[in-house]
Amino acid sequence: MPAVFLARAKGLSKLLGLCLIAGVLVAAVLFPVAAGFGALSNQAAETVNNTSAEFEERIPATITTITDREDTPIAHLYHQNRVIVPSEAISEQMKAAIVAVEDHRFEDHDGVDWQATFRVALQNQMAGDVQAGGSTLTQQYVKNYLAFVVADGDPENPEYQAATETTIARKLREARIALDIEDRMTKDEILAGYLNVVPYGNEIYGVHQAADAYFDTTPGELNVAQSALLAAIVNQPSTLNPIRRPEQAIERRNLVIQLMADQGRFSEDGPEANQEIADEIKKEPLGVLNPLNQTSHGCVAARTGTVNGFFCSYVVSYLQERGFDLDDLKRGGYTIKTSLDPRAMELAKQAAENHVPKNADGIANVMAIVEPGTEAHKVRALVANRDYGLDSDQFQTTIDLPSYVTTFGAGSIYKVFTAAAALEGGYKINQSLDVPESYTSSVYGANGAPYTVRNAGGYPESMSFTEALATSPNTPFIPMQEAVGVPAVVDMASRLGLRRGMNEVNLSGTAIQPDSSDGRLNKSQGDAVSQGNQGSFTLGAGPTSVLELANVSATLVSGGMWCPPSPIEEIRDRNGDLVPIDEEPCERVVDEGLANSMAQAMSHDTTGSGTAANAASAAGWSRPMVGKTGTTQNYVSAAFTGATPHLAGANMVFGDSSRPLPLCNGTPPVQCGGGNMYGGHVPARTWFQAMTPLHEGLPDTPLPAADPRYS
Incomplete structure (x- = not known):
């Protein structure tokens, strides 16, 4: 028959079908046999257009992949475990199998198989109930799309219930939308859409993830078996679970193979040839992986284990803070290429565990590298x-140890902020400072009590500004802070990199509570310290972020340019297009000459009598670098931060139990009564173990010269 007549025949068939739909709607109201279905039928008629629009607008939820800088996946986020693939990426065997078992007349109808519809309608009419289906693949596509895309697969969602209920209303809606879809999509697009949307059991959606999970292959490589x-699984994912019910699964699989043979899908040489091929294929084992190759979900179950979880968690938090919706991240099918360096992660993790075992x-023992x-x-x-991770018995945690603001301080590292503020206020890096054994401030104190600091160990009576940073006596920095004022030192800390620590966290180490009845909680740490004129700030007792400490060093060796510590290289959407991210711009926070002079002033901590020498x-280690150690007064925490022009990093060791005790240096270190843990111990050793091999092959770049204005 000429193509034009076939087209006219199909058009007439569709017209008759539309009349049938209208007729059934009327009949459902007028005739008692349809009693009970009339209201739902009318509801279906009223909502068909809205549902069609939703069908076009809603996009199936797909996996977001988080990768390292080398494009290796480290974690996945998803609402439904699905990856959309085009038709050409799906094997012809897969397409033939689903058509054979679900709709062998798929190529011949226009979305609704009117033969089957009339037959089923008659059966249901005789039964006085809706008992049989007769849905085409296109209609099944509609049903699954409404249930698992529009309604998110939520059984409590009214749209899910409407999509899965056994009523004439549902059938009519499916038929109407199916006819619309066949006008807009090719058969191949509909088939691929169906295979991409449907569930395959075990929380797997779509043929891509099913091929990967069950057979560790791609949809394009799927063979007949x-x-x-x-x-077979699509028909009844739970009942035919090949792991729990292999016999039922293989029986159903072989039925599909037989249907393919009966329909001549294996050979053009006739029924015998098709049957012979089918019989051979039926002998094949299920070949399903056990356990399944399940795609990990979230940062706890990062595909590469528990090492990358802290980085993954920081990525998610960072994106949320910059306007990304977590639910959209789980649905959007993004590819988030991060700045994670797998070698740096490996070396830093080894160093952290080597100096403080995970148990x-x-x-x-925490480290950040920027x-x-x-x-x-x-x-x-x-x-x-x-x-x-979630298993505390295995010493796992989901607290973001390297990036969050701990309740512990970084000790004398905060002298860096006092020193930088002092340079800005007129001090010089080579000027001589008095170093008394103790110093009582006339500026600081509480309730009339004087504020006195002492040095730990013997120091000469005077030393240069640079020597003071290297050997870290306490007494020179209190008068230095008095000269410039606590607010200036707090401001310098924020400018150089302690943004969250100074501006978003209170003195208890938690986020500011604007609506709290406790006035103290209404203040950020920076505001509380400045307004309270707390002279102890320069000794670093307040809450600190290890990542922000690393970024402080990065700012100093970048000529005073602060940039947000970004974990993102680029983000692409499911179509491969770049997605913009609203990150803070880099900004000059101190004069370049001041930053270079501070770098020179901090370059002696690792030489001579420096605390990290x-x-x-x-x-x-022999490279030029900036460095500073820190220890809190009661030894519950100690830290080291340092940088070269190539890499900056910070380490911090602190008590992470519910009742932290002072720390004692040792192999391994332990909690103890008195404490003797310094920043030059575990923190500095960890830093150098990780950073030494990371710098292999990099040029021995010198630090910039000090500016004469600050010398």
């Missing part, structure tokens, strides 16, 4: 001796 099994009682620059500060590693020497 594999395709037949997946086509150390109540002691966390790459300096004037246009970006990319985060390369976030690790801890603990693993990221022993750790640097033991690691064979």
